[in-house]
Amino acid sequence: MRPTITEDVITLRSPVLANMSDDEFFDFCQLNSDLRIERTANHEILLMSSTGSRSGKRNARLTGQLYSWYAQHSQQGEVFDSNTGFTLPDGSVLSPDASWVSAAKWNALTTEQQDKFAPVCPEFVVELKSATDSLKTLQAKMLDWLRNGAQLAWFIVPETETAYLYRPGQPEPEVVQGFEKELSGEAVLPGFQLRLVELR
Template identity: 55%
Template sequence: MTSFLIPCSLFPVPCSLFPTVLFKLYFLFQKNILEVINMVYLPDTLELTINLSDEQFFQLCQDNRDLRFERTSEGYLIIMSPTGGNTGRRNIKLSTQLELWSSQMKLGVAFDSNTGFKLPNGANRSPDASWIKRERWEELTPEQQDKFVPLCPDFV
């Protein structure tokens, strides 16, 4: 069983108002009339339950490349919000330094924040920057290298 955890920061209106706005728009579209509708409030996190296999989760991510998903070991699907400017600047500096070191040392391969890893506990995570020893990377099949990497990185 997988649940979607949707942070309120993804909505262009306050989370507590989102269902009201959505419901009002739907109601007005269906009935074509203006009418006051009772307020409906949601908790800070919206939880929807759905079953997703590993392949379905991968396909969901491929079909929605403008969103970033992670999945916990319990099966909760987390929609990640974008970072702020300062965090983005720190992340690119970290990723650049890691890649430069990795290229110079030739001991492994570096990955950016878009790389998904299928961890031994069943979670799918995308660290800001990560690195895997070359031997471990080369043991993977081309298909495993193209999908979510079925390894825990050696460095994150």
């Protein structure tokens, strides 16, 4: 097994990894809980470095704003932080920086499914670029979210104060320039407004 290293991501490929069951992958992640781990649809294992302190600060502020909205709309669904993995319809296991799953989807899962990498695609996801993240890799990941069922996906780049808003059926994302603006949760998260200025 020869790893491929691209920027801050190490990609592991092996027939053993390709044949790993969902439960075995979950156990693998628990045994290596100090690493950020995802799995592609081809069952390649992605090992990522921890984020820096500024990225952690921004992510906390992002999740905090989402949670504040959730506190007023808790009957509609559940919010999740960046440590949460989801098993998507294409077999990949991805972890967005923040996400929301409707109550209908979440309540349809068993307790055992909820305790592992839940087999569900969040309707809403946010990816927040850190200084070491690859722009191209994260842009491709946003399309993966849409292909698996996300209804609204935001990719936020603090360095350039740019937000890319992805929606199903749109060939290109909407681009919002400037962190003095706010992003709307639209019909997916009615009433949610993300204050981008807090992510500076």
